[in-house]
Amino acid sequence: MKEDVVIFNEEELGLTEAICKLCTEEDELDKRIDIRYIRKYSPEDILSEREERVYRQQSLIGKYKGTLIVIRVNYPGTNKNNYISFGILKEISALIIAVFKNFILYKNFEITAEGPIVTMVLNESCNNAKNKTVEIEENHLLGRCVDIDVYDENGNSLSRRELGISERKCYLCCSPAQNCVRSRKHSIDEIENFMRLKYQQFCDLSIL
Ligand SMILES: [Zn+2]
Numbered sequence: 001m002k003e004d005v006v007i008f009n010e011e012e013l014g015l016t017e018a019i020c021k022l023c024t025e026e027d028e029l030d031k032r033i034d035i036r037y038i039r040k041y042s043p044e045d046i047l048s049e050r051e052e053r054v055y056r057q058q059s060l061i062g063k064y065k066g067t068l069i070v071i072r073v074n075y076p077g078t079n080k081n082n083y084i085s086f087g088i089l090k091e092i093s094a095l096i097i098a099v100f101k102n103f104i105l106y107k108n109f110e111i112t113a114e115g116p117i118v119t120m121v122l123n124e125s126c127n128n129a130k131n132k133t134v135e136i137e138e139n140h141l142l143g144r145c146v147d148i149d150v151y152d153e154n155g156n157s158l159s160r161r162e163l164g165i166s167e168r169k170c171y172l173c174c175s176p177a178q179n180c181v182r183s184r185k186h187s188i189d190e191i192e193n194f195m196r197l198k199y200q201q202f203c204d205l206s207i208l
């Protein structure tokens with residue numbers, strides 16, 4: 001399975017630039033994403049990818065001894081690599097890279113069963129990193145479409161509660177987000193439509 005997951009290095013990040021420029025033209029965009037590299041994934045692939053990611057994260061923290069940030073798009077279903085998820089990740093990760101530009105020890109972009117992911121290690125306190133990323137999750141137009149996880153130097157995930165920040169609300173019904181995820185309250189179509197709409201709004205605003 002590992003061999004099928006194509007990892008883009010930083011030079012290849014240029015690909016996402018190209019994708020973003022064409023973000024409003026769906027058909028064009030799908031041509032720009034090299035489809036050969038994007039295979040179909042099963043729910044099992046997503047689970048095992050998540051396990052492998054945890055190992056990779058631990059080894060990065062051990063190597064760089066810094067705060068780890070993982071940016072993912074919480075796109076529903078198994079087709080997590082598409083022009084919407086790429087466009088959303090591109091925008092949010094560019095913003096986070098700009099915010100922490102003087103503190104980046106490591107940065108990587110990859111296309112996985114879990115969708116596109118940006119991983120960074122920062123020479124910055126985990127509390128500061130968490131506060132800044134929560135601000136983006138809460139206030140950016142696309143902030144609700146992403147999960148930005150922050151880990152301390154010991155590999156512990158920081159929760160909003162530890163910093164006295166209110167829990168995430170579901171963007172569809174305003175219940176605590178975790179409850180909706182656990183009970184699968186919303187259909188894939190419903191969530192997909194929300195993402196599509198948000199991304200369209202974002203692209204419309206960017207053109208103005
Ligand atoms: Zn909900």
